[in-house]
Amino acid sequence: MLAVVLTSGGMDSCVTTALAARENDELGLLHVSYGQRTERRELQAFSDIADFYQVDRRLTTSIAHLAQIGGSSLTDRKIEVSRANLESTEIPTSYVPFRNAHLLAIATSWAEVIGAGRIYIGAVAEDSSGYPDCRPEFYRAFEQLIEVGTKPETTIRIMTPVIGLRKSEIARRGVELGAPLHLSWSCYKREDVACGECDSCALRLRGFREAGLKDPIPYATAI
Amino acid sequence: MLAVVLTSGGMDSCVTTALAARENDELGLLHVSYGQRTERRELQAFSDIADFYQVDRRLTTSIAHLAQIGGSSLTDRKIEVSRANLESTEIPTSYVPFRNAHLLAIATSWAEVIGAGRIYIGAVAEDSSGYPDCRPEFYRAFEQLIEVGTKPETTIRIMTPVIGLRKSEIARRGVELGAPLHLSWSCYKREDVACGECDSCALRLRGFREAGLKDPIPYATAI
Numbered sequence: 001m002l003a004v005v006l007t008s009g010g011m012d013s014c015v016t017t018a019l020a021a022r023e024n025d026e027l028g029l030l031h032v033s034y035g036q037r038t039e040r041r042e043l044q045a046f047s048d049i050a051d052f053y054q055v056d057r058r059l060t061t062s063i064a065h066l067a068q069i070g071g072s073s074l075t076d077r078k079i080e081v082s083r084a085n086l087e088s089t090e091i092p093t094s095y096v097p098f099r100n101a102h103l104l105a106i107a108t109s110w111a112e113v114i115g116a117g118r119i120y121i122g123a124v125a126e127d128s129s130g131y132p133d134c135r136p137e138f139y140r141a142f143e144q145l146i147e148v149g150t151k152p153e154t155t156i157r158i159m160t161p162v163i164g165l166r167k168s169e170i171a172r173r174g175v176e177l178g179a180p181l182h183l184s185w186s187c188y189k190r191e192d193v194a195c196g197e198c199d200s201c202a203l204r205l206r207g208f209r210e211a212g213l214k215d216p217i218p219y220a221t222a223i
Numbered sequence: 224m225l226a227v228v229l230t231s232g233g234m235d236s237c238v239t240t241a242l243a244a245r246e247n248d249e250l251g252l253l254h255v256s257y258g259q260r261t262e263r264r265e266l267q268a269f270s271d272i273a274d275f276y277q278v279d280r281r282l283t284t285s286i287a288h289l290a291q292i293g294g295s296s297l298t299d300r301k302i303e304v305s306r307a308n309l310e311s312t313e314i315p316t317s318y319v320p321f322r323n324a325h326l327l328a329i330a331t332s333w334a335e336v337i338g339a340g341r342i343y344i345g346a347v348a349e350d351s352s353g354y355p356d357c358r359p360e361f362y363r364a365f366e367q368l369i370e371v372g373t374k375p376e377t378t379i380r381i382m383t384p385v386i387g388l389r390k391s392e393i394a395r396r397g398v399e400l401g402a403p404l405h406l407s408w409s410c411y412k413r414e415d416v417a418c419g420e421c422d423s424c425a426l427r428l429r430g431f432r433e434a435g436l437k438d439p440i441p442y443a444t445a446i
Binding site: 032059061062063064065066068069070071091095096097098099100101102105106108109110112113132133135137138141142144145146147148149150151152 | 314335
């Protein structure tokens with residue numbers, strides 16, 4: 001089976017790529033930059049992970065509209081990236097409105113053209129930052145949309161293999177699978193060394209800590 | 224109510240914009256170029272229609288990935304734009320895989336940020352070219368996706384006011400509403416004068432003819 005994987009370059013997508021590599025004959029890796037602060041560093045992580053798995057079929061693209069639209073600290077320089085508050089139940093400022101729908105739409109068009117039957121995405125529900133487009137029901141709704149919005153002969157399943165896992169379980173799973181976590185990049189704020197303070201760093205660090213593992217990437221400071 | 228309208232610049236979106244202008248206090252007009260052959264001419268039509276309705280809130284953006292992905296005669300210069308065959312039940316070469324999902328995702332992100340409660344799109348089901356992403360069930364599935372994929376307080380309805388109309392009814396409705404059909408552009412192939420031969424021209428011409436109206440734009444040749 002040919003599968004498309006949304007490989008952002010973060011820890012979750014890195015482990016998802018490892019799982020997809022085990023479950024399919026052939027992969028197409030997709031990376032989308034959307035004007036987020038660390039887009040160059042994430043693209044580097046994508047290339048490194050794609051090289052690691054020796055995947056030639058790659059699509060890298062860039063969309064301007066999420067940054068034009070704004071509304072998120074990830075794409076709008078006027079909104080500050082907040083320090084992590086993992087106890088909060090509010091949607092954090094890093095929420096990019098409806099972002100994963102854009103990523104999945106690109107993956108779906110590509111999958112339909114190259115004949116891929118699966119799309120992998122490393123969304124995480126429970127242990128995530130509370131983004132509405134990371135919940136299982138979002139992916140079921142998207143599968144329904146693909147069913148009615150593509151050619152009759154097109155059948156594409158959306159695979160979310162880490163959606164029910166905690167970050168600690170993802171770290172452990174990644175190590176078991178030999179996923180190149182040392183090549184991944186999660187920080188929302190910096191491109192040289194991970195800041196250690198944003199939501200994404202905080203979740204990653206807590207995950208490794210809870211798993212009793214050492215995160216292989218360097219940090220400026222670790223909260 | 225503030226509403227976002229996907230105004231491509233074609234006849235259907237022109238009439239949809241006219242309907243949206245009547246039904247809402249304020250509009251935001253959205254235009255997306257996606258590497259289609261006639262993108263400059265369509266953008267011009269968008270600007271002309273926005274000027275006509277004196278709408279200041281505009282978002283124009285351009286996406287590269289549909290052209291990168293290809294698979295359609297609209298975006299891939301290696302595939303020829305076929306001459307119209309309005310009797311065919313096959314999906315024509317101009318089908319851009321899953322295109323309307325990309326357009327609606329952009330409209331949804333924008334609507335969520337500016338607080339719009341409606342998105343208008345000029346999709347046409349029956350009298351269209353048989354694109355799967357133009358059917359009513361696609362829009363109901365997308366509303367469901369918005370419901371689960373945006374903030375809890377976000378409620379956005381998708382309005383498809385011409386989806387059940389024939390092209391002749393759209394032409395008649397446009398004339399009744401005083402829609403600026405002379406500013407619209409439908410041709411898939413040429414940017415100077417409409418070719419009169421592609422699917423889109425053929426449908427438009429037949430619509431005006433059946434309505435007993437004269438299409439106000441010039442044609443190179445009319446089949």
